[in-house]
Amino acid sequence: MKRTALVALGALALACSTPASAQERTVKITGFGAKSGVVRIFGVNSEAALKAAAEVINNAGGVTLGDGSKGKFAIEFLDDRCNAEEGISVVRRIASTDAFVAVGPTCSNVAESLFGILQKKAGDASDTGLQFPIIADVAAKGGLAKISEWAFRNVPSEFDMYKSLFAWIKTQHPELKTIYGGVEKDFAHSNATFGVMKEQATANGYQVLGQGEWLLADTTFSTQVREMRRANPDIVAISAHPFTTCGALKEMERQGVKPKLLIGLTSSSSIETLQGCAKQAEGIIIPTSFAPVTPEAKKAAENVAKHGGSADLHSAAAYEIMFILKDVIEQQKIMAKPDTVAADRVKMREGLAALKETMGLLGKVGRAEREAIKPFLYVHAKDGSWVVLHKPSS
Amino acid sequence: MDLLDLIDAVQSLADGVLFGATYALLGIGFTLVFGVMHKINLSYAAASIGAAYASLLLLAVVKAPPALVFLVSAASGGVIGTLVYLIGFRFIPLANPLATLMSTVGLLLLIDEIIVHTTQGVPLNYPALFSDVIFRAGPFNLRGDLMFVFVLGCLCMVLLLALLYRTRLGLATRAVSQQPVAAELCGISITGVNVLTFTITGILGGVAGAMIGAAIGMLSPLLSLPLTVKGLIVTVIGGLGSIPGAIIAGLLVGGLENLLQFFRGVSERDLYIMLLLFAFLVFRPGGLFAPAAGRD
Numbered sequence: 001m002k003r004t005a006l007v008a009l010g011a012l013a014l015a016c017s018t019p020a021s022a023q024e025r026t027v028k029i030t031g032f033g034a035k036s037g038v039v040r041i042f043g044v045n046s047e048a049a050l051k052a053a054a055e056v057i058n059n060a061g062g063v064t065l066g067d068g069s070k071g072k073f074a075i076e077f078l079d080d081r082c083n084a085e086e087g088i089s090v091v092r093r094i095a096s097t098d099a100f101v102a103v104g105p106t107c108s109n110v111a112e113s114l115f116g117i118l119q120k121k122a123g124d125a126s127d128t129g130l131q132f133p134i135i136a137d138v139a140a141k142g143g144l145a146k147i148s149e150w151a152f153r154n155v156p157s158e159f160d161m162y163k164s165l166f167a168w169i170k171t172q173h174p175e176l177k178t179i180y181g182g183v184e185k186d187f188a189h190s191n192a193t194f195g196v197m198k199e200q201a202t203a204n205g206y207q208v209l210g211q212g213e214w215l216l217a218d219t220t221f222s223t224q225v226r227e228m229r230r231a232n233p234d235i236v237a238i239s240a241h242p243f244t245t246c247g248a249l250k251e252m253e254r255q256g257v258k259p260k261l262l263i264g265l266t267s268s269s270s271i272e273t274l275q276g277c278a279k280q281a282e283g284i285i286i287p288t289s290f291a292p293v294t295p296e297a298k299k300a301a302e303n304v305a306k307h308g309g310s311a312d313l314h315s316a317a318a319y320e321i322m323f324i325l326k327d328v329i330e331q332q333k334i335m336a337k338p339d340t341v342a343a344d345r346v347k348m349r350e351g352l353a354a355l356k357e358t359m360g361l362l363g364k365v366g367r368a369e370r371e372a373i374k375p376f377l378y379v380h381a382k383d384g385s386w387v388v389l390h391k392p393s394s
Numbered sequence: 395m396d397l398l399d400l401i402d403a404v405q406s407l408a409d410g411v412l413f414g415a416t417y418a419l420l421g422i423g424f425t426l427v428f429g430v431m432h433k434i435n436l437s438y439a440a441a442s443i444g445a446a447y448a449s450l451l452l453l454a455v456v457k458a459p460p461a462l463v464f465l466v467s468a469a470s471g472g473v474i475g476t477l478v479y480l481i482g483f484r485f486i487p488l489a490n491p492l493a494t495l496m497s498t499v500g501l502l503l504l505i506d507e508i509i510v511h512t513t514q515g516v517p518l519n520y521p522a523l524f525s526d527v528i529f530r531a532g533p534f535n536l537r538g539d540l541m542f543v544f545v546l547g548c549l550c551m552v553l554l555l556a557l558l559y560r561t562r563l564g565l566a567t568r569a570v571s572q573q574p575v576a577a578e579l580c581g582i583s584i585t586g587v588n589v590l591t592f593t594i595t596g597i598l599g600g601v602a603g604a605m606i607g608a609a610i611g612m613l614s615p616l617l618s619l620p621l622t623v624k625g626l627i628v629t630v631i632g633g634l635g636s637i638p639g640a641i642i643a644g645l646l647v648g649g650l651e652n653l654l655q656f657f658r659g660v661s662e663r664d665l666y667i668m669l670l671l672f673a674f675l676v677f678r679p680g681g682l683f684a685p686a687a688g689r690d
Contacts, residue, residue: 036507038616040515185660213660217616219606222409223655226402243517243614250611254528254537276517276612 027063027071027336029054029325030094031318033106033138034082041272041310042106042138046318047077048309049137049300050103053322056303063326066333066340073322080105084113091117095132100334100344102134103321106314108141108188111151118148122349131342133349135325137318140266141192145370152352154317154324154365156374158193158266161287164392165378166200169235169261169285176260180233181211182224182248184240190216193265194239201237209233214244221251229257237263238284242270246277253280261285269379269386270312278384289374290316290361291388297361317372320360328352401533406656407649412540413609414648415547419602420621421628421640422551423595429635430571430591433483433494437501438599439621441478444505445471445596446603446613450518460521460608467604468597474505475596479589502622509615517614520607543605550601551641557594558637567591571635627671633681642682 031050035043054073057063062072078094080087087110094102105111119129135152136144142159145151169176179201184190194211201208209231212224225248228236236252236259238245245268252258262284264273269286290313292301300319301311309315328351329336334344355367366373379386395403420439427435449467452458458466482497527538558564569577570587578584606621607613628647632639647667654663674681 036510038510038515038614040510044514215660217614217620218660219610219617219620220409220413220652223402223406223652226405230398230402243612243616246517246612247610255535272516276519 024062025065025069025071025336026074027065027329028074028076028097028099029322030076030078030097030099030102031137032078032080032087032090032094032102032104035077035079036081039082039107042082042314043077043079045304045309045312045315046104046106046137047075048307049304049311049315049318050075050077050322051307052300052303052309053319055307057322057326064330066335071329071336073326080107080110082107082110084110086110087114088117091132091134092130095130098338098341100133100336100341101325101348102132103137103318103325104134104139105136106138108139108144108192111136111139111144112141112147112188115144115147115151118150120148122149122346122353131349132345133352135321135352137321138314140314141189142196143371149353149370150349152370154321154358154372154374156266156289156313156317156372156376158287159196160373161266161289161376162193162196162200163203164376165263165285165287166197166204166206168378168390168392169263170204173261176234177207178209178231178233179206179235179237180209180228180231180259182228182236182238182240183211183213184216184244185213186215187241189267190239190241190265194237197237197239197263201235206235212248214240214248216241216244218244219247221248222255224248225251225255225257228252229255233259235259235261235263238268239265240268241265242268242272242276245273246280249277249280249284266313271310274381274384274386278381281381283380283382285378285380285389286386287376287378288313288386289376291377291379291386293377293388293391294362300361316361320358320365324352324355324358327358328355403653403656405534406652408534408536409540410649410652411645412537412544412648413652414645415540415544416602416606416609416644417621417624417628417648418641418644419547419550419598419605420625421632421644422554422637423599423602424625424629425632425635425637425640426554426591426595426598428629429637430567431483431488431588433488433491434498434626434629435478435482435592435595436495436498436622436626437478437482437505438498438595439625440502440505440509440618441474441596442471442599442603443606443613443615443617443621444509444603445474445600446520446607447509447513447518448474449600449604450520450613453521460523463521464523464601464604464608467607468600471600471603472593472597475592475594475599476589478596479592483588483592484585502618506615506618509618513615515615517612517616520604520611520613522608522611525608525611540609543609546601546605550598551637554594554598555637563590627667629681630671631674631681633683636681636683639681639683 033043058072062070078090080090119127145153183194264284264286269288292298304311332347332351358365362375377391378389380389448470452466522539524538529536628643632643
């Protein structure tokens, strides 16, 4: 009798558990970006952010798939070495699996080439381009999603950020009249953003006195800074990544160049700048789409750190993307099965394209033409850390 | 050109020449290995930067003065140099010049990637001596830290020349460089001399790495490739195998680079340096100070 009861109990347990475990599926999301080379930190942070967000979603029950079953996210991250050819190869590899979306890349030069191999206009039978949705988290150069209807981005608009920043500076410091630039000429993002900075400075009535130019791996800045010193500008705007931003700032200190205001590139609002030259960067103002100022953002920063990364404007975008993907999967009833891959990709593309608004870590994020319209704020370096200076959206 | 332009041009030249001391140190490393083994060690600049990175481990443990950090960099350079020889040369068929060239390219990438994976590619602060000292001479300023780099670089070169021309080890090194077969017949261990050459150039590289870090104030894996190119240019212009040539060419390239930056801007600067390299390869392939040919 006892034996029969045990068998019956076992059978019952099996009957209850088998359908549940069959229903709980793994939904693999593949990220890609630079995980080797000098911009490895971008990939490391993105991967950590994707994993951290996936863990939060999984712990909250996972994602509901089209057939009503529950799925748990599993993150895989591939290295494209910030190289366009590698990026294309990585995406072709991802697209040959049953993945229905990929998150990346981290470098604008990769995104620019990669989006070019996607089908330009969705549904165009004459276009044999790759029909695979990609949502970028880091690649920040303006307007990249225009390249293909399969390309999406969750990156902030630097045009909007600097437009707002220069207008704000004009109201806060009306006594400042002149500006001098510094730009890393051989890096697509820095170069493009410098164009935006210059345009906005001129639009706000600043006299652009000149610009110092250098390369990403340059080691001496004495000539450029000497020209800057001769120009004696009120504002210095540097569009460069942390290594050369710090090099230029250190040279400015040596030559006694003390502008009344310093402006930096979005990508430099990271821990790298503070590790490299906290003292010289003191006071530099940078617009950013992430700072741990809301409870969600603070929690996200903690979660990303637990996964070995650092939350900044780039990785925070990756974190948000996981929640966007969850919503789209549920709204579009994506099945995430090997035999529904083509349909799932179309559903994912349509779902992403239909988004008008998503929830970001700093608040609501608008969407237009497959690009994000993110809230942002200005931070400045103060006593070795980034401190919020102003919230233009509030 | 007005007076201010002239002053700036001279200042640019002076800054460049002082920074060129680091190129000279790198050039000596390249040229010494070439002089002894007739091989190019393309991983030399990466190993030098690697040594400077290794010295930062000391700062992670204790608050050490910059001078001690530089010493650790030199010692690390010696160890890395020896390892480079053992991995990239010792067991590679030396008769095939491409084999060691490829093995050192591999080592360059390997060292670079080790640095990237250890530091995530994030630039790290590097200590400097006399960074707040500026020597003023009329309208000209000379950076104290660069002056220190220059003086230390010159000191290293003098020490190296003394080692090569005033010691038995130097005699053995020169013997292996000029007549390896005869040197071996005289009982000189070629492998031993090669190991020592790599250790010594490694130490020199460690000093160069530390001086580069000190001059910039930071270390980044971004530095390896451009410094490899600069080291090679200096070696070719100075004359493969010529130590005085490497010294002069290092200072020359450093000064020219800054001067060209001043007159032609960043987009043309490297173009002219490369043109200079081609000009030397075509019109004076032996470089500024090509060593006299040996009896072989």
